[in-house]
Amino acid sequence: MSAEVFKVYTEQNPPYNFLENGKVKGQATLLLEQLFQKSGHTIFENNIYLLPWTIGYHEVLNKKNTMIYSMARIHEREALFQWVGPIGKMTLGVIAKKSKHMIIASPDALHSYKIATIPGTSTEKALFDIGFRAEELDRFANLTSQLKKLKENRVDAIAFGVEAVWQLLREMGNDLSEYEVVYVLKESDLYFAFSKETNTKLIAELNETLKTLLK
Known part of the structure; x- marks a missing residue:
């Protein structure tokens, strides 16, 4: 070729x-x-x-x-x-502050919370697959915007690749022990x-x- x-x-x-x-x-x-x-x-x-x-x-x-x-x-x-x-x-998950005490026993429980996503991503699609509508979500252009809102308690959780979230939280000077994965949506190649x-x-x-x- x-x-x-x-x-x-x-x-x-x-x-x-x-x-x-x-x-x-x-x-x-x-x-x-x-x-x-x-x-x-x-x-x-x-x-x-x-x-x-x-x-x-x-x-x-x-x-x-x-x-x-x-x-x-x-x-x-x-x-x-x-x-x-x-x-x-990549592990697609929902990440929140531990102080929120979010216990997600089933996907339906996620609907009680304000979750931030990036439009068009596979993570957002995974939320659609379990019944979310676009208007239920706080949608931002990038992960940094999501993390700032999460830190400021302006959203309850964010949905994205778990590895990326941990790395950016660390780079932004956050204490990772204050955060947790409350729900795993899926594993993706x-x-x-x-x-x-x-x-x-x-x-x-x-x-x-x-x-x-x-x-």
Whole structure:
């Protein structure tokens, strides 16, 4: 296959992808750079765009030679993208302050609380799957906004990848012992997601190359 140039999007989701000193870093970022280097493909302008999830998602849905990571591969997205991976796992959960004393014996109990989400994420979709409606949720563009509201007690809980929440809470100077996972929504495999028009042979080659990197 001839070398291609891809415009690459991601979001703040440590430890897989995050911004550090103005550069996008993380486990998945390093793996993507290694994958492209080994396969001969390049990142447009050598720049990864860290944007709110809904913006990057929309770009990859509608434009050729684009990709986004790290994306949970769920049924509703299966036919919308070409997939390379898996590249990791993520626990999707609901996190709250221990001082809230939230005891969630069943999914229905979550409806009693104000929960913050990021629109279009697999975590929000997992809440929809257990009966939530968009108007019930406090929806923010990014995880940092969620965590600030949680710290200030302006929401009862947030729903996102548990690993990312712990890392950002730590970076923001919070005491992790004050927080807990009150409900696990699901476990998801993470992937590199390419625009639907991407050549299937190229995707197959990337998957084969990825296997050699993950050995």
